[in-house]
Amino acid sequence: MMFRVDRDVLAEAVAWTARSLPARPSVPVLAGMRLEVTEDHQLKLSGFDYEVSAEVTLDLQTGEPGVVLVSGKLLAEITRALPAQPVDLVVEGAKAVVTCGSARFTLLTMPVEDYPSLPAMPPAAGRVGSDVFAAAVAQVATAAGKDDTLPMLTGVRMEIEGDTVTLAATDRYRLAVRELKWQPDQPDFQAIAMIPGRTLADTAKSLITGAEVEIALSSVGGTGEGMIGFSSSGRRTTTRLLDPEFPKYRSLLPTEFSAYADISTSAFVEAVKRVALVAERNTPVRLAFRGTEVVLEAGSGDEAQAVEVLPVEFQGDDINIAFNHQFLLEGLGAIDSDLARLNFTTSTKPAILTGGKPVDETAIADYRYLIMPIRLSS
Amino acid sequence: MRPGGGGGLADDAGCPILHVDMDAFFASVELIDRPELHGLPVIIGAAGARGVVLSATYEARRFGVHSAMPMTRARRLCPQAVVIPPSHGKYGEISKGVMEIFHTITPEVEPLSVDEAFLDVSGARRRLGPPAGIAAMIREQVAERFGITCSVGVASTKFVAKLASRECKPDGLLVVAADRVAEFLHPLPVAALWGVGERTEQALTRLGIRTVGDLAQVPVTTLRREFGVAGAHLHALSWGRDERRVVPHTPDKSIGNEETFAQDVDDPVVIERELLRLSERVAARLRAAGLVGRTISVKLRRSDFSTITRARTLREATDVAKEIHATACELYRAAGLQRIRLRLVGVRMENLGPAGTATRQLGLGDRETGWREAEQAMDKAIQRFGPDAVRPASLVRPPFGPMDL
Numbered sequence: 206m207m208f209r210v211d212r213d214v215l216a217e218a219v220a221w222t223a224r225s226l227p228a229r230p231s232v233p234v235l236a237g238m239r240l241e242v243t244e245d246h247q248l249k250l251s252g253f254d255y256e257v258s259a260e261v262t263l264d265l266q267t268g269e270p271g272v273v274l275v276s277g278k279l280l281a282e283i284t285r286a287l288p289a290q291p292v293d294l295v296v297e298g299a300k301a302v303v304t305c306g307s308a309r310f311t312l313l314t315m316p317v318e319d320y321p322s323l324p325a326m327p328p329a330a331g332r333v334g335s336d337v338f339a340a341a342v343a344q345v346a347t348a349a350g351k352d353d354t355l356p357m358l359t360g361v362r363m364e365i366e367g368d369t370v371t372l373a374a375t376d377r378y379r380l381a382v383r384e385l386k387w388q389p390d391q392p393d394f395q396a397i398a399m400i401p402g403r404t405l406a407d408t409a410k411s412l413i414t415g416a417e418v419e420i421a422l423s424s425v426g427g428t429g430e431g432m433i434g435f436s437s438s439g440r441r442t443t444t445r446l447l448d449p450e451f452p453k454y455r456s457l458l459p460t461e462f463s464a465y466a467d468i469s470t471s472a473f474v475e476a477v478k479r480v481a482l483v484a485e486r487n488t489p490v491r492l493a494f495r496g497t498e499v500v501l502e503a504g505s506g507d508e509a510q511a512v513e514v515l516p517v518e519f520q521g522d523d524i525n526i527a528f529n530h531q532f533l534l535e536g537l538g539a540i541d542s543d544l545a546r547l548n549f550t551t552s553t554k555p556a557i558l559t560g561g562k563p564v565d566e567t568a569i570a571d572y573r574y575l576i577m578p579i580r581l582s583s
Numbered sequence: 584m585r586p587g588g589g590g591g592l593a594d595d596a597g598c599p600i601l602h603v604d605m606d607a608f609f610a611s612v613e614l615i616d617r618p619e620l621h622g623l624p625v626i627i628g629a630a631g632a633r634g635v636v637l638s639a640t641y642e643a644r645r646f647g648v649h650s651a652m653p654m655t656r657a658r659r660l661c662p663q664a665v666v667i668p669p670s671h672g673k674y675g676e677i678s679k680g681v682m683e684i685f686h687t688i689t690p691e692v693e694p695l696s697v698d699e700a701f702l703d704v705s706g707a708r709r710r711l712g713p714p715a716g717i718a719a720m721i722r723e724q725v726a727e728r729f730g731i732t733c734s735v736g737v738a739s740t741k742f743v744a745k746l747a748s749r750e751c752k753p754d755g756l757l758v759v760a761a762d763r764v765a766e767f768l769h770p771l772p773v774a775a776l777w778g779v780g781e782r783t784e785q786a787l788t789r790l791g792i793r794t795v796g797d798l799a800q801v802p803v804t805t806l807r808r809e810f811g812v813a814g815a816h817l818h819a820l821s822w823g824r825d826e827r828r829v830v831p832h833t834p835d836k837s838i839g840n841e842e843t844f845a846q847d848v849d850d851p852v853v854i855e856r857e858l859l860r861l862s863e864r865v866a867a868r869l870r871a872a873g874l875v876g877r878t879i880s881v882k883l884r885r886s887d888f889s890t891i892t893r894a895r896t897l898r899e900a901t902d903v904a905k906e907i908h909a910t911a912c913e914l915y916r917a918a919g920l921q922r923i924r925l926r927l928v929g930v931r932m933e934n935l936g937p938a939g940t941a942t943r944q945l946g947l948g949d950r951e952t953g954w955r956e957a958e959q960a961m962d963k964a965i966q967r968f969g970p971d972a973v974r975p976a977s978l979v980r981p982p983f984g985p986m987d988l
Contacts, residue, residue, distance in 0.1 A: 377946045457947055487898055489942055505940060529944060553945060577945040582938065 206271020207295040208242050210263060212305060215292050216284040218250050218261040221411055221440060223281035225404075227254040237315045238277030240294070242268040251323055252277055257404055258323045259442045274315040275301050283310055324443050326434045327423030330396065331389035333370065335413045335437055341372055341383045342409035344539045344572055349402030350376035360399040360447040361406075363433075367393060373454055374402055379532050380454055380555075380575040381539065387420070396422050398433050399447040408444070412437040458575060459555060462548040464521025466494055467562065470545045474537050476501050476513045481530035483509040489527035489579040494519050494549075503530065526552045527579045533558075536574040553580055595715040595737055597761030599705040600829065602736040602744035603721060605681065606753035608698035609638030611731040612677050613667050624664040628654045633845055637669050641753055677729055684724050688717060693829045699748075701741055703829035715758050722756060739764065740825035742777050749775075764823035769796030776820050778813065786810070795821050838874070839882075840864045841929025847886040849924045851915075858911045859904075860978050861930040866904035869932060870962055875900035875941045879910045882929035883920055890927075893918050896934065900941050905954040907932065 222238055230236040231254075241249045246268055251260040273296050280303075284292070287305040295302050296314065303310040342361065350358030364371040368389060373382045412418050415438030423432045431446035480490055483504035493500040499517045504510035526549060537545055542560025549556050555577050559570040605611065609627045614620055624643035628636045634654040646661035658664070678697040685692045688711065691703035704717050711717050718735040725733050732754040736747025739761040746768070751757035759767045773795055774784045786809065792798050798806075799821040806814030819825070840861045848854055858881065869876060880894035893914040901907065911930050915921075961973045 375947055378944055380947055452948060454947075487944065527942070555947070575947070577947055577949075580943045580945055582941050582943075 206240075206242055206269055206273055207293065208240075208248055208265050208268035209291050209293050210248060210265060212284070212287050212289050212292050214263060216287065218248075218263055219277075219281050219284045222250045222252045222259050222261055223277045224407060224411065225254065225257040225259040225442065226252045226277045230254065232319075234274065234315055234319045235321075236276055236278065237274040237320060238280055239272065239274050239317065239320055241272045242270050244270050253321055253323050255321070255445075256401075257442065257444050259440070260323060262439045271296060272317050273301050274317040274320055275312045276315070279312065283312075324432060326436065326441055326443065327421040327432050329390060329419050329421045330365070330394055331387050332417045332419050333385070333387035335409075335415055335418045337385055338418050339409040339413050340541065341370075341385045341572075342405055344541065344574075345372040345374045345381045345383050346402045346406035347374075347535050347539050348376060348379045348381035348574065349374035352376075356447060357399075357450050359402050360451070361402045362449075362451045363396075363398045363400060365389070365394055365396045367395070373451070375452060375454060375575075378529065378577050379536065380457065381536075381573070382454065382458065382575075383572045385571065397449055398422060398431060399449045399451060400433055400444060401447060404444050408435055408442055412440060414438055415440075457555070458573065459548075459550055459557065460569070461550070462521070462557070463550050464494065464519065464524055465546055465548045466499060466520075467518040468499065468515060468545050468547070470537055470540065470543055470560075472515055473545055474534060476515050477530055477534055477537070480504075480511040480513050481534075483511045484530055486531075487529060489581070490530040490533060491525065491527045491581070493523075493525045495523050521549070524549050524552060526556065527581055528556075528576055529579060532576050536576055539574055540572060552578055554578075594760040594762075595713050595758045597739045598714050598737045598744075598758060599703055599708075600738055600741055600744045601702040601704060601714060601718055601721070602738075602741070602748045603685065603700055603702065603718075603733055604735075604745075604748045604752070605698040605725075605731060605733045607638050607640055607644075608678075608731070609669065609674055610640045610643075612674055613670070614640070615730055617667070620665055624648075624661050626654075626657055626661070626664045626666050627669055628657070628666065629668055630654060630666055631845055633843060639664070677731070680729060681725055681733075684721060684728070688721065691829050691831050693831055701744065701829045715756070718756050718758075722754075740823060741827050741829065742820060742825040743768070743823050745777075746771065746775060765799070768821065768823055769794060769799060771795045773798055776817065778816060778820070783810070783813070783817075837931050837933040837935065838865055838868050838872070838876070839880075839929055839931030840868075841882060841927055843927045844925070847924040847926050849922050851921045854915065854925060854928060855912050856977050857928055858915060858930060859908045859975060861928065862908035862911055863904045863975065863978070865930050865932050866902055866907055866958060867962060867965075869902040869935075870938075870959065873938050874935045875902045875938045876932035876935045877901075878932070878934035879907055879914070880931045880933060881911045881914045881918075882927070882931065883915065883918060883925055884927035885920070886924040886926050888926070891918060891920075894933070899944060900934075900936055902938060903953075903955045904958055 227235055235254050239251045246265045248263040248265050249260060283303060287308060290306040292303065292305040299314055301312045301314050345361055349361055353359060358376050361372055361374045368386050369384060370387050371382065371384050412435060418435050418437045421434035432443050433446055434441060434443040477490055480501045480503040484490060491502045494517065496519060497516060499515050501513045536558045540558060540560030544561050546559045547556055555575045558574040558576060560572060563570060610625055613627055622642060624646065625640045626636055626643050626648060627638045628634050636648060636650050636652045636654060636657045638650055639648045643661050643664050648657045648661050674697055682694060685700055685702055689702055689704050689707045693701040704714050707717060714737050718737050722733055722735060725731065734748045734752045734755045736744040737758040738744040738747050743759050743764055747757040747759045771794060773779050773787050773792060776795060792801060798817060803815055803818040806818050810817060842857055842861060877900045878894055878896045880892050882890060882892045884890040895910055895914055897910065907930065964972045
């Protein structure tokens with residue numbers, strides 16, 4: 206087997222494939238990246254760890270068909286460091302030789318016959334703009350749990366109803382919900398899938414090179430292992446789905462409020478960051494909304510304290526409420542708007558953060574970030 | 584003759600430290616209600632197979648009975664002794680009363696346990712006279728108010744005062760004058776020193792050191808070579824030097840409860856139920872003290888006495904038994920001792936702080952009122968109707984065991 210390919214094209218393809226390779230493989234071959242030259246002059250690079258698979262297809266000018274398995278991490282490091290010249294890879298016996306300009310690397314190959322075959326791509330269900338999708342996933346994944354001992358909360362739930370996709374994630378302390386439009390292949394398509402949050406966020410971000418992302422779903426709600434696939438401009442990846450169990454979040458999202466505040470997002474972020482300097486991890490920033498201003502406070506009498514006042518546009522009953530400052534900042538970072546709106550009911554009920562002034566006060570925002578307050582002792 | 588003996592007659596000028604130790608405290612308290620047992624050997628302790636001696640009268644001690652000894656052995660040594668099971672509540676009440684007497688003398692009171700305390704009476708001299716006089720007054724007041732006796736050691740340092748009270752027991756008073764400390768200490772066996780346990784004693788005996796006097800003659804460099812930092816400490820003690828001050832009221836660093844099973848247990852269900860009982864107790868104590876804690880530890884002792892402890896720090900401080908129990912169970916499961924016979928389990932809360940500053944991150948779908956409120960309601964019911972009024976269903980015992988039916 207041999208092939209010649211442009212250095213930039215190869216480096217990008219190898220880096221993308223290597224992303225999903227396991228850091229600590231359960232069997233040694235899973236650390237490998239499979240390179241295959243097909244009869245019709247295509248190069249396929251693939252990686253798989255039984256959870257996530259990734260495959261890139263490139264067109265070749267020259268190549269001899271064949272398959273080889275080499276260390277993915279090493280190949281990624283090498284291709285990243287190569288000079289900007291065509292790269293040749295030739296398999297000689299049990300070695301793969303990479304040459305580029307005057308540089309030459311000899312890599313050990315791994316037993317390709319031991320490598321598991323990649324799962325087939327599930328049937329395609331529809332398409333979505335890659336930028337919109339990546340932004341929506343990032344907005345939601347920020348609220349997903351990071352604690353692997355609670356797998357149910359580490360996922361992003363994807364609900365598809367016709368041309369509407371709803372993404373939701375929660376770690377119990379906040380809940381992010383985003384609605385977006387897509388083009389289903391069948392207009393009445395319906396599905397529910399729980400996708401590992403970290404994988405989905407990485408995948409969506411890595412597929413913005415193409416204009417659209419194709420989403421493929423298999424055996425959702427069936428007895429078999431569910432799987433979701435994403436593909437875009439020669440890249441395809443599949444991920445095993447999580448147990449579809451998820452809190453009934455729609456009933457937890459309040460729709461009626463006793464007050465709301467509109468605040469400049471950047472000023473709010475800076476002020477929270479400043480007062481939070483005296484707040485330890487998991488301790489609150491206290492917000493007191495009064496008429497046209499909000500007083501931000503952090504710290505306690507025994508330790509350092511900080512206070513700052515910001516102008517707000519406030520409607521409703523005055524309220525004192527406290528939040529974990531990290532949760533508040535992550536929400537403000539996710540709304541993607543110059544103006545943040547916080548909706549309240551009481552100081553122990555969830556608050557909803559949305560971006561910008563709604564066109565119509567009764568409309569429900571595309572993106573809602575629910576945040577649970579911290580109760581201060583009386 | 585005891586050096587510096589004779590109670591108030593000795594020179595107590597440089598001796599502001601008092602160590603007050605109740606004589607056979609638990610036994611003496613029981614005898615208040617049972618005057619007919621005075622002068623007889625009496626043992627306080629649970630009669631069960633695994634019970635240990637809590638206290639014994641001096642008449643029983645003469646047979647070799649001492650506290651912490653297994654009951655079975657104590658009864659063999661002194662079969663004629665009257666055995667009284669310990670009654671809770673009574674001891675704490677009297678202990679509190681005794682500590683109150685101390686506090687009328689000086690605020691510098693450092694309780695060591697329910698039945699002993701150090702007092703620094705430096706500040707009380709002008710008002711109440713010399714230390715030996717104060718010591719005599721304490722003994723009088725305790726006897727008068729509670730009808731029990733105590734022994735008081737008066738010395739220039741805590742450690743000598745403690746040895747002095749032990750030397751004059753029971754119902755005694757001993758002043759060790761500041762310039763006669765060496766004379767008092769040196770005839771004592773090395774084991775009398777604080778910090779000399781079985782190991783150190785054996786090591787010292789190997790070096791031919793049997794008494795404190797022997798130890799005092801060994802150059803400090805030699806001791807340091809043999810025992811490291813502890814060697815220098817031993818040398819200082821052998822000359823009666825002890826820098827520690829009387830620290831009035833050390834706040835609780837942790838709150839814990841443990842339980843020795845009547846028989847070793849390997850059933851995880853039984854162990855987790857016991858962890859629940861202990862968690863309930865720890866949480867109730869936290870709430871009663873107005874404290875919350877963040878670090879929970881469990882102690883697991885195998886039947887061969889090997890012991891492990893495991894701890895975890897929570898995201899937020901708590902005083903809720905439900906949360907303490909959940910964490911304790913996780914720690915127990917993670918310790919990998921399921922199906923291993925355990926003799927003792929314990930639950931402890933550390934990293935304590937006042938409940939007033941505690942905050943709580945609310946979770947999605949949490950109820951407004953949670954377990955905390957439920958447990959506070961339990962506290963109130965228990966206060967009114969007694970300890971058995973409310974408890975988790977899994978801890979309710981049927982009124983009759985299967986053996987009674």
